[in-house]
Amino acid sequence: SQELEQSPQSLIVQEGKNLTINCTSSKTLYGLYWYKQKYGEGLIFLMMLQKGGEEKSHEKITAKLDEKKQQSSLHITASQPSHAGIYLCGAENYGGSQGNLIFGKGTKLSVKP
């Protein structure tokens, strides 16, 4: 079965610093999703990547999918306290239930003012 591994598990950065979160799949990715979750809230969709080498940006967040489609990274530039939360990557689970996603265990980001 497919598994997603995220690293690091947690991250504490000073406001204004850049950071990167990684998501590695045990199998080829056919759809990779990034979500953000604040404590006590649901998952907010950030970006979706499908093609090898694809890169998308929204405000100060950039997500990339490598050419081999087995690894994705999420990069935050000039972090702010509003970026704090749990970041989860999700992928199409083609080996499992119809249309559901499998998820990594998440990366907890804290941003110190």
Place this chain on the structure above:
Amino acid sequence: NAGVTQTPKFQVLKTGQSMTLQCAQDMNHNSMYWYRQDPGMGLRLIYYSASEGTTDKGEVPNGYNVSRLNKREFSLRLESAAPSQTSVYFCATRRGLETQYFGPGTRLLVL
């Protein structure tokens, strides 16, 4: 539009009690999902419904039942709650292979 709504937001149960978690969507999506989120385990699929009238088991269905009442509503029932079912439960919806949209979650504590 409310998107995906879940009720209740919080619930405390005693072992053996039953309850139903409600999920409703106004996005006109065919597929609906129930996940549970536990520390160190990530999100795991409990049940899903690809369309009105159909339901299927996910990764961790034991101890749960579901009902797809209509296109809008998908409920999750715990017939006899156990402490192992203490978790945060999320409902999600999807149209085809587009993005999944999540509700705000229900925090359940089983004593």
